[in-house]
Each structure stands twice: as C-alpha cells, then as structure tokens.
Ligand code: BJW
C-alpha cells in the first residue's frame with residue numbers, strides 16, 4: 546500500500562497537493578462495523594426482495610411488514626460503532642480546506658465518528674416521516690411494533706429513507722453535484738456504484754477533470770475508468786492514506 550503511494554506520482558500529487566476534495570461512501574464503509582451491505586453475497590438484497598421492502602408501493606401494500614423490517618435493521622444499527630474508515634474520513638474533513646462528504650448510507654455512523662457536515666443522499670434510518678404529509682419526526686422508538694400515526698394528518702410513519710423510484714432530497718442532491726463538479730480529488734469508497742443518481746457522481750467527477758480514487762475490496766463497474774483503485778477494505782486503507790498525507794505534506 547505505501548509502495549503504491551510512493552511509486553505513482555499522479556496519486557502522490559493528488560493526495561498531497563489538491564485541496565478541493567469530495568468523498569462518496571456506500572455500504573462498504575460500514576461493513577467493518579458489522580452493518581450488512583446490499584448486493585454482495587450474504588447482503589440484504591440476497592435475502593430480501595427490494596420490491597417488497599424498499600418501495601412506496603411495498604409500504605402501501607404491507608406497511609406492517611416494511612415497518613418490522615426497518616425496526617429490525619434499526620435495532621442492529623443502534624448496536625454498531627464507527628470503524629477506522631469512518632474516523633479517517635472525519636480526520637480528512639480537518640485536513641482539506643474544502644471538503645464534502647456525501648454518503649448513500651442511512652446509518653449515521655459518519656456523524657458518530659465526528660464528521661461535521663454529511664450529505665445523506667438516501668436519508669437516515671433513525672428518523673421517521675409521515676407517509677402522507679411528509680412531516681419529519683426526529684428520534685425513533687425501537688419498541689414501536691407497528692407504524693405510529695402522524696399527529697398532524699393521521700397518516701402512517703415510515704422511515705425517512707429514500708426508496709427505489711423516489712426522488713432524493715433536492716437540496717442534498719444539488720449540493721452533492723455542485724461540490725463534485727468543482728472538486729480536484731474525488732473518492733468513491735465502499736459502493737458498487739450501481740444505484741443512480743449517486744452512481745453518476747464519480748462519472749461527473751471524471752468529466753470535470755478530477756482525480757478519482759476508488760477504495761473497495763472488489764473491482765466495480767467504475768474500476769476501469771478511475772485513476773486509481775485501492776483493492777482492500779476501507780477500514781485498513783483510509784487510515785494509511787491519512788497517515789501518508791500527514792507525514793508528507
Ligand atoms: C467494501 C467493504 C469494505 C464491502 N471496505 N468496501 C439511471 C439509470 C438506471 C437506473 C436509474 C437511473 N436513475 C434512477 C434509476 C432507478 C434507481 C436505480 O438506480 N436503480 C438501479 C439499481 C438500476 N434509482 C432510484 O430509484 C433512486 N431515485 C431516483 O432516481 O429518483 C428519480 C426518479 C424517480 C422516478 C423515476 C425515475 C427517476 C432512488 C434510489 C434509492 C436507493 N435506496 C437504497 C435503500 C435505502 C434505504 C434502506 O437502507 O433501506 O439505498 S437501495 C440501496 O442501494 C441503498 C444504498 O444506499 C444503495 C447503494 O448501495 P451501495 O452502498 O453501493 O451498497 P452495495 O451493497 O451495492 O455495495 C457495497 C460495496 O461495498 C461493494 O462494492 C463491496 O465490494 C464493498 N465493500 N466490504 C470497502 N470493508
């Protein structure tokens with residue numbers, strides 16, 4: 546790993562000289578904390594059908610089933626702690642002058658690790674919102690066995706996450722594309738880069754001339770087009786990158 550950093554001049558220069566930096570994370574960054582990913586062998590979409598659990602239509606058809614599945618996942622996530630990858634990214638926020646963290650994850654582990662500004666593209670599983678009027682309710686109760694009702698309109702609570710076929714929060718999406726289009730260095734970390742519009746961000750960064758680094762134990766659909774791929778777990782690679790920057794600047 547340190548050999549790669551010292552031998553590839555473009556990579557070295559990007560890490561040490563560039564100041565406008567964007568990090569995009571996916572489920573893989575939280576894998577070492579124990580949070581299940583989606584599309585890997587043994588991942589959530591291997592065991593459960595997204596059509597039955599992660600669409601508005603599924604919730605309309607069977608709110609109880611969808612609610613129970615999310616309450617189960619909330620229970621799991623509430624036990625999880627950030628890992629060295631999350632902490633390294635929190636440190637990157639302090640190392641770079643202009644830094645944006647964009648995550649597809651709903652688990653809140655970046656904030657728990659100390660990242661101050663986090664653009665959550667797919668919402669946050671630890672919040673509810675009303676299915677009918679959209680009113681957001683901070684905080685959840687793991688003991689709720691069925692979806693509570695909105696005190697405003699009587700609609701059912703649902704998790705405040707973005708399901709397939711739903712629009713992403715427009716302010717977050719705008720900020721994510723703005724920072725990506727003007728960055729010099731872009732990291733795509735722990736994502737299969739299959740789900741749009743998040744998957745368009747690394748492509749957008751390449752088109753804008755940024756140096757793009759991927760971190761993933763497996764090659765992905767973007768590996769052949771990025772400038773450099775670190776093939777390995779983010780919890781091991783990221784702390785080494787941070788140490789390299791601190792030692793060589
Ligand atoms: C490690 C590791 C370690 C393992 N270290 N790495 C354009 C083209 C094609 C399709 C579309 C398009 N635009 C829109 C669509 C449709 C759809 C879509 O993209 N479908 C594709 C699957 C084809 N997109 C949408 O519907 C989005 N909405 C939208 O576009 O609205 C506009 C619109 C509306 C109506 C019509 C048309 C347009 C919304 C997408 C919402 C995604 N929601 C989910 C669920 C969130 C809630 C929940 O958690 O329940 O978000 S799905 C799931 O996938 C979740 C994730 O955030 C997302 C991305 O997954 P991610 O993070 O990449 O995880 P994995 O499992 O795929 O990959 C993990 C990776 O980690 C692997 O590569 C591992 O190797 C790696 N890894 N250990 C580092 N230690």
Ligand code: ZN
Pocket residue numbers: 675676677678679680695696697698699700
């Ligand atoms: Zn309501």
